[in-house]
Amino acid sequence: MTRPPDALQRLRRVHEDLVLGTLRATGPLSRADIVERTGLSRTTLFAIIADLVRRGAVTEAEARPSGARGRPPTLVALAPEAGQLIGLDLARRRVHLAVANVAHQVVATGTADVSERADAAERAETAVRLIRRVIGERGIGLGSLEAIGLGLHGVVDEPARPAGEGANPAAERLAAEFGVRVAVDNNARLAALAESTWGAAKAVSDLVYVRWSTGIGGGYVVGGRLVRGAHGGAGELGHVSLDPGGPICHCGGRGCLEERAGGQALLEACAARGVAVAGLDELVEAARDRVPEVCALITAAATRIGRVLAGTVVQLDPRRVVLGGELGALGSLVLDPVRAEISRLALPNAAHSLDVVSADLGGNASAMGAIALLLQEDPDIPDHLRPAPSPA
Amino acid sequence: MTRPPDALQRLRRVHEDLVLGTLRATGPLSRADIVERTGLSRTTLFAIIADLVRRGAVTEAEARPSGARGRPPTLVALAPEAGQLIGLDLARRRVHLAVANVAHQVVATGTADVSERADAAERAETAVRLIRRVIGERGIGLGSLEAIGLGLHGVVDEPARPAGEGANPAAERLAAEFGVRVAVDNNARLAALAESTWGAAKAVSDLVYVRWSTGIGGGYVVGGRLVRGAHGGAGELGHVSLDPGGPICHCGGRGCLEERAGGQALLEACAARGVAVAGLDELVEAARDRVPEVCALITAAATRIGRVLAGTVVQLDPRRVVLGGELGALGSLVLDPVRAEISRLALPNAAHSLDVVSADLGGNASAMGAIALLLQEDPDIPDHLRPAPSPA
Numbered sequence: 028m029t030r031p032p033d034a035l036q037r038l039r040r041v042h043e044d045l046v047l048g049t050l051r052a053t054g055p056l057s058r059a060d061i062v063e064r065t066g067l068s069r070t071t072l073f074a075i076i077a078d079l080v081r082r083g084a085v086t087e088a089e090a091r092p093s094g095a096r097g098r099p100p101t102l103v104a105l106a107p108e109a110g111q112l113i114g115l116d117l118a119r120r121r122v123h124l125a126v127a128n129v130a131h132q133v134v135a136t137g138t139a140d141v142s143e144r145a146d147a148a149e150r151a152e153t154a155v156r157l158i159r160r161v162i163g164e165r166g167i168g169l170g171s172l173e174a175i176g177l178g179l180h181g182v183v184d185e186p187a188r189p190a191g192e193g194a195n196p197a198a199e200r201l202a203a204e205f206g207v208r209v210a211v212d213n214n215a216r217l218a219a220l221a222e223s224t225w226g227a228a229k230a231v232s233d234l235v236y237v238r239w240s241t242g243i244g245g246g247y248v249v250g251g252r253l254v255r256g257a258h259g260g261a262g263e264l265g266h267v268s269l270d271p272g273g274p275i276c277h278c279g280g281r282g283c284l285e286e287r288a289g290g291q292a293l294l295e296a297c298a299a300r301g302v303a304v305a306g307l308d309e310l311v312e313a314a315r316d317r318v319p320e321v322c323a324l325i326t327a328a329a330t331r332i333g334r335v336l337a338g339t340v341v342q343l344d345p346r347r348v349v350l351g352g353e354l355g356a357l358g359s360l361v362l363d364p365v366r367a368e369i370s371r372l373a374l375p376n377a378a379h380s381l382d383v384v385s386a387d388l389g390g391n392a393s394a395m396g397a398i399a400l401l402l403q404e405d406p407d408i409p410d411h412l413r414p415a416p417s418p419a
Numbered sequence: 420m421t422r423p424p425d426a427l428q429r430l431r432r433v434h435e436d437l438v439l440g441t442l443r444a445t446g447p448l449s450r451a452d453i454v455e456r457t458g459l460s461r462t463t464l465f466a467i468i469a470d471l472v473r474r475g476a477v478t479e480a481e482a483r484p485s486g487a488r489g490r491p492p493t494l495v496a497l498a499p500e501a502g503q504l505i506g507l508d509l510a511r512r513r514v515h516l517a518v519a520n521v522a523h524q525v526v527a528t529g530t531a532d533v534s535e536r537a538d539a540a541e542r543a544e545t546a547v548r549l550i551r552r553v554i555g556e557r558g559i560g561l562g563s564l565e566a567i568g569l570g571l572h573g574v575v576d577e578p579a580r581p582a583g584e585g586a587n588p589a590a591e592r593l594a595a596e597f598g599v600r601v602a603v604d605n606n607a608r609l610a611a612l613a614e615s616t617w618g619a620a621k622a623v624s625d626l627v628y629v630r631w632s633t634g635i636g637g638g639y640v641v642g643g644r645l646v647r648g649a650h651g652g653a654g655e656l657g658h659v660s661l662d663p664g665g666p667i668c669h670c671g672g673r674g675c676l677e678e679r680a681g682g683q684a685l686l687e688a689c690a691a692r693g694v695a696v697a698g699l700d701e702l703v704e705a706a707r708d709r710v711p712e713v714c715a716l717i718t719a720a721a722t723r724i725g726r727v728l729a730g731t732v733v734q735l736d737p738r739r740v741v742l743g744g745e746l747g748a749l750g751s752l753v754l755d756p757v758r759a760e761i762s763r764l765a766l767p768n769a770a771h772s773l774d775v776v777s778a779d780l781g782g783n784a785s786a787m788g789a790i791a792l793l794l795q796e797d798p799d800i801p802d803h804l805r806p807a808p809s810p811a
Contacts, residue, residue, distance in 0.1 A: 233649040245734065254641050256736025257625040258771045267730040268764045279767030280729075337672075338659040338730055342637065344648025372660040375671030379650045 082170030176397025217396030219246025333368025568789025609788030611638025725760025
């Protein structure tokens with residue numbers, strides 16, 4: 028967190044959120060209706076609405092004449108073009124952006140390329156330029172911007188910490204540029220949260236998500252909450268050991284799943300077999316073209332992932348397993364071996380209902396998840412305005 | 420849940436909890452102080468206190484003369500001998516009991532033997548007799564009894580469900596006998612909750628607990644909450660596959676950890692090697708006597724458990740791993756191999772701080788955990804009266 032608001036600012040934020048939350052729940056309302064539903068005084072409410080109108084968060088319009096006597100009342104409505112929450116994913120080679128309006132709908136997304144060698148400061152500059160470009164093109168106002176969620180690669184220890192206390196430099200830069208607080212989390216975990224909020228695991232509160240791409244990452248949702256871990260390291264599925272006597276991995280462990288089934292490992296296996304695929308995109312294309320050697324390698328890799336997931340399923344008992352990332356999107360080619368291995372190894376006699384499905388969301392999943400993080404985790408948003416927890 | 424209270428009863432319960440919670444937090448208070456701290460009206464408060472006194476939940480005593488003028492006020496205090504919450508563990512061969520008073524302190528425990536072949540009804544009768552005996556011996560009143568927590572072996576799908584909707588028959592019997600609601604959960608998970616509430620992982624909100632006994636079970640606490648799973652099956656560590664081509668386990672899987680490292684498997688391995696140990700207690704004794712063949716078998720089993728736990732640690736990133744059960748209590752003999760395998764396989768370069776320790780609590784851990792479940796999960800206890808979430 029940066030710039031903690033003082034008590035008076037906080038109170039005004041609570042009042043604002045109360046008004047915006049009421050409009051989100053009900054649609055346009057007259058001032059009298061808002062007074063009744065929020066319990067705010069007329070004086071307080073009129074001041075808040077004047078400020079929200081000035082900042083572009085809400086608009087006013089006359090209601091249609093109803094046939095009743097007297098002037099129709101003025102209705103207050105959410106402004107669809109007002110950005111309230113920004114989600115960013117600073118991925119290895121690309122910055123992804125999603126913007127949610129005051130109705131908490133994702134109204135814009137965008138991406139910008141970034142060098143793999145770019146440092147945090149360069150990535151933050153790219154993100155700032157991307158935000159400015161997208162809101163300019165779409166006519167989105169930032170007068171009601173409330174927070175930024177930021178997805179980062181690797182271990183993210185603290186989802187929100189005060190400025191100057193070792194926060195990520197990209198988070199610092201964004202907080203300074205836009206004058207709002209910034210919450211950060213690991214981007215594979217955020218993709219899991221996005222799938223459970225808008226995607227393939229919507230309304231599923233116990234979820235195991237796997238991002239199968241160049242590497243293998245994961246994100247777990249338990250009882251509707253993202254599992255972060257004691258040190259921000261939860262979800263490192265790719266570093267579960269398949270073979271405790273295997274070769275040493277860059278993580279220091281041995282026989283890690285990622286080294287036997289990650290996209291990079293598959294590319295190396297293709298090269299060793301003389302199969303010409305230049306990169307992950309070509310590998311995925313070859314799999315879609317059902318090139319036999321490629322399909323065999325991917326099927327074997329999916330079986331290994333299934334073997335590790337069987338252990339995860341036994342321990343966490345999720346309702347659904349979601350395969351994301353470029354390789355997770357390959358449909359039955361990868362889903363079937365994963366399902367088969369889980370069915371064979373994870374308490375086959377228990378007959379629990381478990382789905383294994385591909386992810387719904389695309390490359391912007393983590394940026395959207397950063398918005399979901401703000402909706403779910405932000406302690407400044409009062410409880411009664413948060414989305415209801417997903418039913419099991 | 421059984422006997423859902425109607426709205427008026429609920430309101431009275433909330434008021435009662437407010438008064439008891441205030442006394443728990445502050446110690447004895449005058450009626451005037453309680454009115455001030457709870458915001459209840461004098462009329463409401465006096466009626467509640469009269470009822471609590473009648474039921475033996477609180478007592479009244481004159482304050483010591485303070486030197487000030489006038490009569491010293493009457494102080495209201497929690498009655499240490501009033502039972503408010505009962506925890507039970509219907510284990511395979513024994514029923515365990517713990518009773519907490521209105522101050523939420525465990526004031527009595529007890530056990531009774533039960534046949535391994537006893538059905539749910541017999542176990543419930545044994546539990547009823549055990550409760551009656553222990554409260555009789557200790558002079559504990561049940562006038563303020565609020566709920567019973569019940570630990571069961573195996574998959575427990577629903578921690579609390581309405582009577583008649585497929586609830587466990589033992590839960591039904593206990594609810595009928597004592598006229599309170601009954602919450603149920605798996606007893607290994609409850610032991611994990613007990614360790615995180617009173618034991619070896621007190622104030623640790625990310626915890627992996629292993630119960631290493633005849634079988635191998637587990638319980639995970641994530642972000643301060645018990646992981647139950649989508650079907651009540653979370654924590655089945657013993658059925659993670661070590662060897663996907665291994666022999667078929669009773670769960671239907673292959674090469675399960677329990678078949679290679681559980682107490683039963685160790686006893687069979689001893690028999691095959693001609694080492695004379697008649698049961699689990701003798702096996703543990705032989706290990707404490709450092710019988711070489713027994714120690715070698717146990718060390719190898721601990722290494723296998725460590726191998727599975729390394730995968731768990733990589734995925735959940737806990738702060739502490741707790742080994743419970745008779746075999747988990749063997750100290751360095753089992754802790755060292757588990758630590759070594761986790762250090763070798765679980766992200767060695769990440770240098771996260773992770774403790775691996777033996778459990779603190781004994782055979783009544785699950786019964787105590789059933790009380791912790793009521794304190795943490797019971798939706799009828801207002802949030803402000805629940806124990807604060809454990810800091811990381």
